[in-house]
Amino acid sequence: MNKTELVNSIAEKTEITKIKVKNVIDAFIETVIKSLKKGNKVTLVGFGTFSIIERNPRNGINPRTGKKIFIPGKKVAKFKIGTELINL
Secondary structure, three states: OOHHHHHHHHHHHHOOOHHHHHHHHHHHHHHHHHHHHOOOOEEEOOOEEEEEEEEOOEEEEOOOOOOEEEEOOEEEEEEEEOHHHHOO
């Protein structure tokens, strides 16, 4: 399901206009991103938890050339599924 299909499905089930549903989804995504950038977790009980983890720097190999390369550490988003998603 893509974003348009999600908007259509929610609009149909809630009888809210598609524009308002799209605005709510956009606000949700923006709020989650801002919270993660601040270092906070976002937990939706039963659904899952969004968080940030830090990957350590490491050495790797360029698959095209076979040369060794350095991969710097970075922060990445992580999603841990909740109990309702586990039991599908």
